[in-house]
Amino acid sequence: MKAICTILKKELKSYFSSPIAYIVLVVFLVLSGIFFFLYLQSFVGSQFDPRFQFFKERLNLNEFVIRPYLGTMSVVLLIMIPLITMRLLAEERKNSTAELLFTSPLRVLHIVLGKFLASLTLFLVMLILSTVYVIVLMAYGNPDLGPIFSGYLGLFLLGASFLAVGLFASSLTENQIVAAVVSFGILLVFWVIGASSDADSSIMGYLSIIDHFDNFTKGVIELKDVVYYISFIFLGIFLTHLILDSERWR
Amino acid sequence: MISVQNLTKRYGDLVAIDNVSFQVQRGEVLGFLGPNGAGKTTTMRIITAYMPPTEGTVHVAGFDVVENPIEAKRQIGYLPENPPLYNDMTVDGYLDFVADIKQVPGKNKKNRIGLAMEKCGITDVRKRLIGNLSKGYRQRIGIAQAIVHDPAIIVLDEPTLGLDPKQIIEIRELIKNLSGERTVILSTHVLPEVTMTCTRVAIINEGRIVLEESLDKLSEKVETAQNLFLKIGYKESGVKEKILSFEAVSNVSETSSGEFIIQSREGKDIREDLAKMVVGNGWGLLELRPLTQTLEEIFLRVISTEGG
Numbered sequence: 001m002k003a004i005c006t007i008l009k010k011e012l013k014s015y016f017s018s019p020i021a022y023i024v025l026v027v028f029l030v031l032s033g034i035f036f037f038l039y040l041q042s043f044v045g046s047q048f049d050p051r052f053q054f055f056k057e058r059l060n061l062n063e064f065v066i067r068p069y070l071g072t073m074s075v076v077l078l079i080m081i082p083l084i085t086m087r088l089l090a091e092e093r094k095n096s097t098a099e100l101l102f103t104s105p106l107r108v109l110h111i112v113l114g115k116f117l118a119s120l121t122l123f124l125v126m127l128i129l130s131t132v133y134v135i136v137l138m139a140y141g142n143p144d145l146g147p148i149f150s151g152y153l154g155l156f157l158l159g160a161s162f163l164a165v166g167l168f169a170s171s172l173t174e175n176q177i178v179a180a181v182v183s184f185g186i187l188l189v190f191w192v193i194g195a196s197s198d199a200d201s202s203i204m205g206y207l208s209i210i211d212h213f214d215n216f217t218k219g220v221i222e223l224k225d226v227v228y229y230i231s232f233i234f235l236g237i238f239l240t241h242l243i244l245d246s247e248r249w250r
Numbered sequence: 251m252i253s254v255q256n257l258t259k260r261y262g263d264l265v266a267i268d269n270v271s272f273q274v275q276r277g278e279v280l281g282f283l284g285p286n287g288a289g290k291t292t293t294m295r296i297i298t299a300y301m302p303p304t305e306g307t308v309h310v311a312g313f314d315v316v317e318n319p320i321e322a323k324r325q326i327g328y329l330p331e332n333p334p335l336y337n338d339m340t341v342d343g344y345l346d347f348v349a350d351i352k353q354v355p356g357k358n359k360k361n362r363i364g365l366a367m368e369k370c371g372i373t374d375v376r377k378r379l380i381g382n383l384s385k386g387y388r389q390r391i392g393i394a395q396a397i398v399h400d401p402a403i404i405v406l407d408e409p410t411l412g413l414d415p416k417q418i419i420e421i422r423e424l425i426k427n428l429s430g431e432r433t434v435i436l437s438t439h440v441l442p443e444v445t446m447t448c449t450r451v452a453i454i455n456e457g458r459i460v461l462e463e464s465l466d467k468l469s470e471k472v473e474t475a476q477n478l479f480l481k482i483g484y485k486e487s488g489v490k491e492k493i494l495s496f497e498a499v500s501n502v503s504e505t506s507s508g509e510f511i512i513q514s515r516e517g518k519d520i521r522e523d524l525a526k527m528v529v530g531n532g533w534g535l536l537e538l539r540p541l542t543q544t545l546e547e548i549f550l551r552v553i554s555t556e557g558g
């Protein structure tokens with residue numbers, strides 16, 4: 001436990017002593033802010049649009065602002081998370097600090113977990129800061145809090161799965177750019193895998209990383225979705241451990 | 251303290267080290283000498299449990315590095331070929347992190363870090379960012395990192411590589427001060443490093459140990475083989491034969507015109523007689539000096555005969 005904390009602390013310091021964490025935070029907040037207010041604006045506009053007169057009761061903040069906002073956020077994460085994870089292991093190998101880590105009496109699993117938790121912490125900070133927009137919304141309207149909560153839980157699980165993939169990609173190379181591109185590639189495959197199949201119940205549909213997110217945005221927390229993301233995260237960490245433990249990596 | 255037995259490492263088809271065995275006793279400083287690509291780094295990475303061997307075993311302080319890596323790693327301080335530094339950390343912060351991962355107990359930590367910095371002469375840069383420091387300082391921080399947990403064994407991979415002459419002397423001095431209680435292995439491809447800092451040498455070439463000896467024994471060998479170098483001004487014929495007529499001379503060879511290398515039988519000093527002869531014959535004595543076989547020559551001979 002102490003070992004995990006040591007690595008976690010070191011990674012967090014490293015994130016916040018370099019510009020990358022701040023750039024990622026600012027870009028994420030600006031992007032999420034822009035989309036949020038765009039959706040809000042079109043929602044406000046449509047309220048006065050005569051074409052929407054007949055189903056005005058269906059016009060609510062959740063359906064027209066929160067849901068598309070969450071959907072857009074998932075895309076933004078797809079692009080931003082590889083940037084958070086790319087340096088985690090690639091940089092250690094490049095600077096031969098890997099030799100320090102792996103000749104110290106730490107377990108490889110503790111190193112991997114420390115690194116994963118560090119990126120998860122940064123991601124949590126991103127998510128928490130982005131809730132300011134929701135709070136602004138609550139000041140002006142009264143959206144249903146259930147779907148907002150479940151949506152954010154979904155974003156958290158989705159992002160954590162992205163992080164696990166990114167960590168894995170970072171273990172494959174000593175080049176950060178390669179790590180980012182590889183993780184983006186893997187994520188994209190898992191993203192579009194569902195689109196190719198027509199039936200929701202097919203295996204492809206089950207594997208798709210974004211199909212499981214849909215329920216969360218509707219305010220539905222289903223066990224199968226949660227299980228999917230948790231197993232995804234475990235698999236990513238397991239594979240990373242496998243790579244780091246393998247002879248070829250050294 | 252360190253026992254390496256029949257170590258072999260293959261990278262695919264490439265045999266990096268082949269059946270390497272040697273021992274290092276407590277308090278010894280072993281110089282692991284060999285040209286680039288000989289397999290020094292590979293051997294050190296196996297000793298430090300960074301990577302497993304293909305065949306063979308390594309024991310450090312009694313722990314097998316494959317069976318019991320965590321315990322083995324606790325005994326070792328390791329400086330890789332490139333010092334493993336985080337450029338975005340301060341020297342203080344870095345050593346604090348290293349002390350944590352090397353599991354130095356909290357109450358000793360400050361003390362240990364202070365001692366390591368003092369030993370390596372980096373106390374005055376403790377607040378500086380590592381990324382902004384010179385190569386000499388970076389190497390010292392690398393060594394401080396290796397000794398911060400007070401290990402019984404220190405493994406240094408080419409500790410003076412890429413430093414300027416002044417820095418090299420300083421680092422060698424530092425390594426000498428580290429030894430004593432500790433067992434040290436240091437690898438290098440420059441011979442003087444071994445004669446200056448080590449008590450024992452193992453020469454490795456193309457993955458094989460070609461010579462392993464204590465430095466005292468080696469220098470004894472070096473001194474007993476006495477050759478003389480003679481240079482004369484007048485090039486007469488028959489000089490070689492006349493020198494050979496000395497009882498004590500076993501061999502004479504003319505390396506270029508007027509220059510001779512004279513091998514005397516063991517323990518006989520013929521310099522005086524030889525000088526008299528040259529002067530008496532009016533050959534024009536230009537130079538006469540003992541030609542001790544240097545370690546350098548032994549090194550070159552050992553790696554070229556075995557290597558070819």
Ligand SMILES: Nc1ncnc2c1ncn2[C@@H]1O[C@H](COP(=O)(O)OP(=O)(O)O)[C@@H](O)[C@H]1O
Pocket residue numbers: 250261264265266284285286287288289290291292293
């Ligand atoms: N990770 C690796 N993969 C493949 N070959 C390697 C690897 N590391 C070293 N080698 C090869 O093994 C041989 C020994 O290398 P090394 O142990 O680094 O030698 P030295 O440290 O004495 O210069 C070299 O031929 C080198 O190219």
Ligand SMILES: [Mg+2]
Pocket residue numbers: 287290291292331408
């Ligand atoms: Mg080397």
